[in-house]
Amino acid sequence: xxxxxxxFKRSTSTWGDHNMLVNFDVTKEFSxxxxxxxxxxNPIEFLKHNTDEKSNAECRIxxxxxxxxxxxxxxxxxxxxxxxxxxxxxxxxTQNIRKIxxxxxxxxxxxxxxxxxxxxxxxxLGRRCRLYExxxxxxISVSAASKLLGNIVYxxxxxxxxxxxxxxxWDKIGPNIYYVDADGTRLKGDLFSVGSGSPFAYGVLDSAYxxxxxxxxxxxxxxxxxxxxxxxxxxxxxxIHVYHxxxxxxxxxxxxxxxxxxxxxxxxxxxSIIGDVQPMMLNIQD
Amino acid sequence: xxxNGGTVLAMAGKNCVVVGSDKRLGVQNLTLxxxxxxxxxxTEKCYIALPGLATDVQxxxxxxxxxxxxxxLREEREIEPLTLANMISSTLYGRRFGPYFCEPIIAGLDxxxxxxxxxxxxxxxxxxxxxxxxxxxxxxALFGMCESLWEPDLxxxxxxxxxxxxxxxxxxxxxxxxxxxVIHTM
Numbered sequence: 001x002x003x004x005x006x007x008f009k010r011s012t013s014t015w016g017d018h019n020m021l022v023n024f025d026v027t028k029e030f031s032x033x034x035x036x037x038x039x040x041x042n043p044i045e046f047l048k049h050n051t052d053e054k055s056n057a058e059c060r061i062x063x064x065x066x067x068x069x070x071x072x073x074x075x076x077x078x079x080x081x082x083x084x085x086x087x088x089x090x091x092x093x094t095q096n097i098r099k100i101x102x103x104x105x106x107x108x109x110x111x112x113x114x115x116x117x118x119x120x121x122x123x124x125l126g127r128r129c130r131l132y133e134x135x136x137x138x139x140i141s142v143s144a145a146s147k148l149l150g151n152i153v154y155x156x157x158x159x160x161x162x163x164x165x166x167x168x169x170w171d172k173i174g175p176n177i178y179y180v181d182a183d184g185t186r187l188k189g190d191l192f193s194v195g196s197g198s199p200f201a202y203g204v205l206d207s208a209y210x211x212x213x214x215x216x217x218x219x220x221x222x223x224x225x226x227x228x229x230x231x232x233x234x235x236x237x238x239x240i241h242v243y244h245x246x247x248x249x250x251x252x253x254x255x256x257x258x259x260x261x262x263x264x265x266x267x268x269x270x271x272s273i274i275g276d277v278q279p280m281m282l283n284i285q286d
Numbered sequence: 287x288x289x290n291g292g293t294v295l296a297m298a299g300k301n302c303v304v305v306g307s308d309k310r311l312g313v314q315n316l317t318l319x320x321x322x323x324x325x326x327x328x329t330e331k332c333y334i335a336l337p338g339l340a341t342d343v344q345x346x347x348x349x350x351x352x353x354x355x356x357x358x359l360r361e362e363r364e365i366e367p368l369t370l371a372n373m374i375s376s377t378l379y380g381r382r383f384g385p386y387f388c389e390p391i392i393a394g395l396d397x398x399x400x401x402x403x404x405x406x407x408x409x410x411x412x413x414x415x416x417x418x419x420x421x422x423x424x425x426x427a428l429f430g431m432c433e434s435l436w437e438p439d440l441x442x443x444x445x446x447x448x449x450x451x452x453x454x455x456x457x458x459x460x461x462x463x464x465x466x467x468v469i470h471t472m
Contacts, residue, residue: 090462196315234315234461
């Protein structure tokens, strides 16, 4: 009997180990999950050849990419707004994916790039944030949380992880947005948009952004920016989710279907972005 | 073929045909237009649908307009769908080693009002289906939809509904196809 059990007991990865609860090793908490690497000469090249569209257009495995996510600070906290479409190549895999990941009741992470990479690592981030809370008896700051995530992905740099996420929360310093991506970039800022639809969202955001917006107007701006991005970018669409991060934590403001919003906005008069700006004096020679 | 997006289908019914396309024009992910024409009338009773690279869609539609007008002047009658299909096939094969990136579909009624639909690949291999023909970026999804929704001897109104539902559902599963559909019934 023992010999049969021993045959299956050998496991090289902590994540595959179903005896984790029994064999819980404290020193292993800080280590990164170990992954099985394919037994070929150059596993990184092998992975790139089969999955990276930029280096090989006929790669057989196309990861789910393509999105619009944005987050901006204003007087009432932070608005985070995302679409919900996942595409594999040009096929729409789903119109219903959740791109805002609730790490804990006061920290949010957004998903852009590879869907699996984002969900897995942000959940791992949630685990580490909880461990921090238990050890230090206080909530982790957004800066530390984003640093944890950034360092994790940096250790996998070059191996093909694709992730462009914003870690968003309200800690004892105030509201904070950190942009973290799979190259190891970590940037603090007031306004970010990430994803294939981000150029379109930036345009709409920049034209109407004001720090003193009311919470309702800021949410509407976030929604509109993602709507315009989803209109022009084919890899974005589905539903538009908006979250509001306040001092007491985040609040889910619900979602609207992109098609319904399209017809609704068609009927409304276009919001004025020119306002009281002086018209350009053009010297047009006749 | 995935550069500009776009997809078309044609279906045959009882003494009628429908041909339809989506309306999107894009450059990879960026949508440029939501009113791009891909189905062109050749005669009153014959239409060609051209999915694929947008520049070839426009070039080929003009080229076939020229050829059909010349045919009409020489033969003093309108071109029949089968003849048109063969003409298009030869034109495409003429560019065998530098092809047009377009997979045309022809749908029409001949002089006895019998329905004809034809499909072909980008170098002109003709396909003579008696039920439906699909092409473009969402052709895999369209095959599935048409196979399940089509049945023989549909009346014009029913055929229109069937074709619309097939096209719209397939377009919903493809990000570079969509923004509405145009269906022509003959």
